[in-house]
Amino acid sequence: LTSVPQDLPTSITWLNLEHNAITNLSQSDFLRYRALTRLDLRYNQISMIQNKTFHNLTSLTDLHLWYNQLRSLPVDIFVGLGNLQYLYLSSNQLTTLPADIFVGLG
Structure with missing residues (x-):
């Protein structure tokens, strides 16, 4: 897979997308899957995640x-x-993170 599938049941709680060829994540990728409790994206080729991708x-x-x-990661990546x-x-190849990136996490 090179992108997040949009044809899965909207009620899924666990989405395993490990070992694929996903390179980018956008705000619209997970809008359908608001019930997710676990999201596994390891072993892809993700180099960019847009602001508020996981917001919902x-x-x-x-x-x-x-x-x-x-x-790098957007400062508001973990908001919500x-x-x-x-x-x-x-x-990953992370060297620095925004100072407040983890504020509000459980």
Whole structure:
């Protein structure tokens, strides 16, 4: 896969997209999947995530972004994720993060 599928049931709670060829994530990618509690995007080629991509995923508890090609993250990437308990960002190319990026996380 090179993008997030948009034809899955909107009630899914776990979306496993690991080991694909996704390079970018946009604001519209997860609008349909507001019930997600776990999102696994590890082992892709993600190099860019747009602002507020995960904004509507208020039930999300697990977010796996490790083993991608992320160099930076938008300051508001985690806004609305008050229930997030597990965040995996290792094995990317991140060097610095915005000072307030984790404010409001569970």
